[in-house]
Amino acid sequence: MANFYMMVGLPGSEKTTFAHNIEKGALVISSDSIRKELWGSEEKQGDNKIIFEELEKRVIEKLMADKSVVYDATNIKAKKRKAFLDKLHKIPNVNTVCMLMSVPYEDCLKRNSERGRVVPEEIIKRMYMNFEVPQIREGWNEINIIQPKLKDYDIFQTMDKLCKIEQDSPYHKETIGNHCIMAARYASDNYVTKLPIDKLTKIQLAAFMHDIGKEFCKTFINSKGEKTEVAHYYYHENVSAYQSLLYLTKDKSLKTVEDILYVADLIQLHMRPFSLKTSKAIENLKNKIGEEEFKDLMILHECDINAK
Numbered sequence: 683m684a685n686f687y688m689m690v691g692l693p694g695s696e697k698t699t700f701a702h703n704i705e706k707g708a709l710v711i712s713s714d715s716i717r718k719e720l721w722g723s724e725e726k727q728g729d730n731k732i733i734f735e736e737l738e739k740r741v742i743e744k745l746m747a748d749k750s751v752v753y754d755a756t757n758i759k760a761k762k763r764k765a766f767l768d769k770l771h772k773i774p775n776v777n778t779v780c781m782l783m784s785v786p787y788e789d790c791l792k793r794n795s796e797r798g799r800v801v802p803e804e805i806i807k808r809m810y811m812n813f814e815v816p817q818i819r820e821g822w823n824e825i826n827i828i829q830p831k832l833k834d835y836d837i838f839q840t841m842d843k844l845c846k847i848e849q850d851s852p853y854h855k856e857t858i859g860n861h862c863i864m865a866a867r868y869a870s871d872n873y874v875t876k877l878p879i880d881k882l883t884k885i886q887l888a889a890f891m892h893d894i895g896k897e898f899c900k901t902f903i904n905s906k907g908e909k910t911e912v913a914h915y916y917y918h919e920n921v922s923a924y925q926s927l928l929y930l931t932k933d934k935s936l937k938t939v940e941d942i943l944y945v946a947d948l949i950q951l952h953m954r955p956f957s958l959k960t961s962k963a964i965e966n967l968k969n970k971i972g973e974e975e976f977k978d979l980m981i982l983h984e985c986d987i988n989a990k
Contacts, residue, residue, distance in 0.1 A: 683775045685750040686741070688766075690757045690816055691783025691828075692809055693801040694794035700781065700828060701754045711740050712754035714799075738766060745773050760814040767821035777823050780816045784829040784927040787898075811899065811917035813924050815946045819971070827939055829931055837929040840894060847897055850913035855990050858896045864989035865889035865982075873981065883935050885978055888948035889985045891929065895921025923950035947975070948982050955983040 687704050689697040701710045716733050737753070744751045757763055763780075770776050787810050794801055816825050845859030854861055866889040873882055899918040904910050923946045930942045951971070958964050968976045 683777055684745050684748050685777045685779060686745055686770060687752040687779045687781055688757055689754045689781050692756065692790045693806050694790035695783035695785040697783055698754055701752045704752055705750050708750035708752050709744055710752040710754055711737055713737055745776050756809060758809055758813045760820055764820040771821060778821060780822045780825040782816055782825060782827050784827050786928060811920055813920055815923045815943065815950055817943060817947055825939060825943060827927065827931060832928055835928045844894065844897060852912060858893055861989050862890055862893050865985040868985045868988050884945050885981055887945045888982050891926045892922055892949050892952045892986065893918065894925050919950050919953045948979055951979055952982055952986060955980060
């Protein structure tokens with residue numbers, strides 16, 4: 683059986699270093715190396731469609747020859763990951779493994795600034811805000827979270843800081859931190875006798891961390907580029923989910939990687955219920971995430987809207 687490993691991580695997360703040490707003999711195929719091969723330099727920007735078509739072609743050829751492959755690129759979008767995995771599922775005896783690089787954003791920026799080819803910070807910031815935490819439903823056999831030792835990541839210190847940050851929004855009276863605390867408390871007060879303890883714990887954690895990315899995303903510029911008096915928090919659900927991994931991996935109440943990813947998934951989906959205006963939209967989301975997770979997501983939504 684051939685192993686297919688996909689690296690998922692921001693620039694500066696040490697994806698490439700890790701990629702070359704996953705499996706002895708596995709071929710590492712990267713977007714940067716193909717860019718250099720086609721245009722003479724990793725820094726030269728060409729047609730990304732051509733790069734990734736060539737990359738995927740080479741991956742498939744090696745896997746069909748029963749050779750293990752590491753796909754080294756940022757791979758931050760779930761839809762694109764799933765589309766490629768759908769192609770690989772047509773190849774017999776391929777084990778698909780996601781290698782999720784869970785590295786603090788600030789560390790990625792620092793490492794990026796110290797290497798030869800520097801990715802502009804604005805691009806990394808955009809990737810960070812669009813990062814979608816991988817989930818098994820994309821088609822993975824396994825997802826591994828790769829994370830450096832994090833001594834300074836204490837969710838209670840973070841929450842203490844967030845308790846001092848006003849939301850500057852007509853939708854919320856409480857600070858970011860107080861809102862998160864109230865959402866988690868609502869889950870405890872209203873579901874402690876209604877849910878199994880493991881399910882309640884996951885929902886509480888999701889409620890507690892669902893808005894921790896708001897500080898990073900806060901802006902007084904709207905989607906049209908106009909200055910406003912109220913704050914906007916575009917893509918904060920993605921940043922919150924990414925940041926949650928830094929804390930959830932240290933939480934002893936979560937026993938498996940699947941538990942950690944489940945909480946992160948609730949967080950990155952927590953804005954979806956606000957847009958469920960039709961029965962078709964509801965059914966589409968249920969089909970995507972499953973009936974059980976949909977129920978948990980709606981409980982999280984209830985916690986969110988009752989913690990103003």
